[in-house]
Amino acid sequence: MREAASAFIFRLHQKIVFSQGERTVLCMTSPQISFRPYRRTFTNALRTSRGAWSVREGFLLRVEAAGRIGYGEVAPIPEFGSETVEAARSFLQSLAADPSQPVPEALPCCAFALSRALPTKESVMREYAVAGLLPAGEEAVAVAAEKTGLGYRTLKWKVGVEAPENEQAILEKICQTLPEGVELRLDANGAWTEAVLGDWLDFLQAFRGRIEFIEQPLPVGMERRMAACSDGSGIALALDESMNGPEATKWLDEWTGPLVIKPLLMGDCQSLLDRLQPVASRVVLSSVFETGVGLDNALCLADALQGMNHAIGFDTINFSDNLSGRKSSAFLRASERLQLDPEELWKRL
Incomplete structure (x- = not known):
């Protein structure tokens, strides 16, 4: 069900088209990617068949490219087959330094967050x-x-x-x-x-x-x-x-x-x-x-x-x-x- 995110090499290098005299110039610009960790405490621990869950950790992403700013969230749950919080942190640190790299298939939460931070199209808002x-x-x-x-x-x-x-x-x-x-x-x-x-x-x-x-x-x-x-x-x-x-x-x-x-x-x-x-x-x-x-x-x-x-x-x-x-x-x-x-x-x- 999870998809590798190698397509982000294209998505994270935004295309900008502008006129220069009679010529049309196409250039690529790398985005600026930053992230901030969060650590949230449940008001009351969530009790499930897996045990009690008291603290939720994850990251917010901020992506800026071609004059646009967008936000995504990385919220792993390894018990459901996602990456760990530490694996996500390591990749996000690397991505902030080099946005050109693809997202490995083993990091589905990072892939989702990046794909939503700067979407290519939006739909009508529903209730x-x-x-x-x-x-x-x-x-x-x-x-x-x-x-x-x-x-x-x-x-x-x-x-x-x-x-x-x-x-x-x-x-x-x-x-x-x-x-x-x-x-x-x-x-x-x-x-x-x-x-x-x-x-x-x-x-x-x-x-x-x-x-x-x-x-x-x-x-x-x-x-x-x-x-x-x-x-x-x-x-x-x-x-x-x-x-x-x-x-x-x-x-x-x-x-x-x-x-x-x-x-x-x-x-x-x-x-x-x-x-x-x-x-x-x-x-x-x-x-x-x-x-x-x-x-x-x-x-x-x-x-x-x-x-x-x-x-x-x-x-x-x-x-x-x-x-x-x-x-x-x-x-x-x-x-x-x-x-x-x-x-x-x-x-x-």
Whole structure:
């Protein structure tokens, strides 16, 4: 799924055409690239099946070329197959000194950030419903009530953190309080066994009208078993981690259920857009807990992806800083997006 970014040799050397008497002169100018690291602390540690996540690290990029200035974000999650923060830092230091070098295939986050910093074209800005993020455990019951009161119509809950019987009891409480029409996404992050998935699918039959889908219930490599379980239960299963795995391109073509896409982890933006357009109706864009710069980068991809209508998973502003660029809300409207200022976020670092 990730694309090598060798094309950046062309993109990062901007062409400038100007007249000189009767001659037209074409010259190349190298951009100026700089970056700043960030280290963000979650207000409350994010509990998932992988453990607790307390600190988010990454980088903002600033690219200046041919009179244009743009911003991108590098936000690695190695557990999802991306480069590490240190690998990204090393490359960005090198790139700032020599912008002519290509981006290695092993650095998809760097590739995405650079491709979005100075895009070649933009699409019409759209508005999006946002899926509200629930915390793991019993706290989800109260937060679900709070989120639906604020207008959220889709909620995402991290599971695989506690014992299945405990989480099933909590889910039953959540469903009892949800307004009509509100749907749930359960995100197991590949933590379940096949037996646990089977138990959950049996349990969820009584709540089928409430469940939009389950994200990546089994580990990468068990896609065919997930497909069989989905067909047999009538409950949709989505691929998430598998979309950054070794057979991602295969599953993009063959998977018939929802596809959870984290664009900041997936390489060159235009190449990613070309691959996603044929399956846009099944794409669910998802956050990697980025700043407002990365949010803007991801939404620009979404704007160009015609036919994508699932609520986006970007209720991810649980940080003790002011780098998110927005407040928690059930909808991301064009008016709010217009107020997002990447330059201002850059200056805060």
